[in-house]
Amino acid sequence: AQSVTQPDIHITVSEGASLELRCNYSYGATPYLFWYVQSPGQGLQLLLKYFSGDTLVQGIKGFEAEFKRSQSSFNLRKPSVHWSDAAEYFCAVGASNDYKLSFGAGTTVTVRA
Amino acid sequence: ETGVTQTPRHLVMGMTNKKSLKCEQHLGHNAMYWYKQSAKKPLELMFVYNFKEQTENNSVPSRFSPECPNSSHLFLHLHTLQPEDSALYLCASSQIWTENSPLHFGNGTRLTVT
Numbered sequence: 001a002q003s004v005t006q007p008d009i010h011i012t013v014s015e016g017a018s019l020e021l022r023c024n025y026s027y028g029a030t031p032y033l034f035w036y037v038q039s040p041g042q043g044l045q046l047l048l049k050y051f052s053g054d055t056l057v058q059g060i061k062g063f064e065a066e067f068k069r070s071q072s073s074f075n076l077r078k079p080s081v082h083w084s085d086a087a088e089y090f091c092a093v094g095a096s097n098d099y100k101l102s103f104g105a106g107t108t109v110t111v112r113a
Numbered sequence: 114e115t116g117v118t119q120t121p122r123h124l125v126m127g128m129t130n131k132k133s134l135k136c137e138q139h140l141g142h143n144a145m146y147w148y149k150q151s152a153k154k155p156l157e158l159m160f161v162y163n164f165k166e167q168t169e170n171n172s173v174p175s176r177f178s179p180e181c182p183n184s185s186h187l188f189l190h191l192h193t194l195q196p197e198d199s200a201l202y203l204c205a206s207s208q209i210w211t212e213n214s215p216l217h218f219g220n221g222t223r224l225t226v227t
Contacts, residue, residue, distance in 0.1 A: 034215055043203055043218035099144060099209045100169070101216060103156040
């Protein structure tokens with residue numbers, strides 16, 4: 001069964017600084033990988049996904065993520081954060097033959113002025 | 114309306130009450146899901162409906178009873194809940210077996226059991 005670990009529970013970053021959120025997954029075959037963002041009182045919104053091909057994927061809101069098979073990682077990055085990026089971020093992994101996703105516990109991002 | 118809509122947004126109920134959560138998707142998807150989100154825990158998949166047929170029940174207590182009358186509507190009937198059932202309940206939909214079809218989530222129902 002697949003699983004996801006997000007090592008950082010909480011990250012604080014200054015507005016305009018870069019952001020990197022870590023995600024490590026466990027899965028035997030080629031995974032489907034996702035990053036979702038959840039603002040307070042909202043559901044989860046898809047930021048980006050990786051199924052195959054280019055290992056650097058671009059998402060919405062200026063986010064990107066890189067799939068590194070050798071490290072079993074799918075880290076999320078943004079070069080310059082905005083105050084509106086303060087939210088909780090979830091990494092998820094799935095399989096091509098299974099519609100179920102496994103989610104990490106999330107990383108809360110606080111942006112200071 | 115577009116996307117996935119959940120009602121009500123907030124619900125407070127006593128342990129002896131019976132209530133229902135409603136979810137409607139306007140995306141033409143063929144699968145719908147209930148997830149439970151508790152603080153600082155991974156999302157827990159509760160139920161999956163694929164073409165209106167329940168295909169997943171992750172050992173959920175019988176006090177939670179799902180219903181999927183068609184591919185656009187999903188309900189979660191609640192009765193005799195416990196305080197530990199207080200959480201955010203998220204509905205999602207997807208086009209199963211289609212690549213590049215991720216989960217689309219509603220905004221959730223915040224449930225408080227008193």
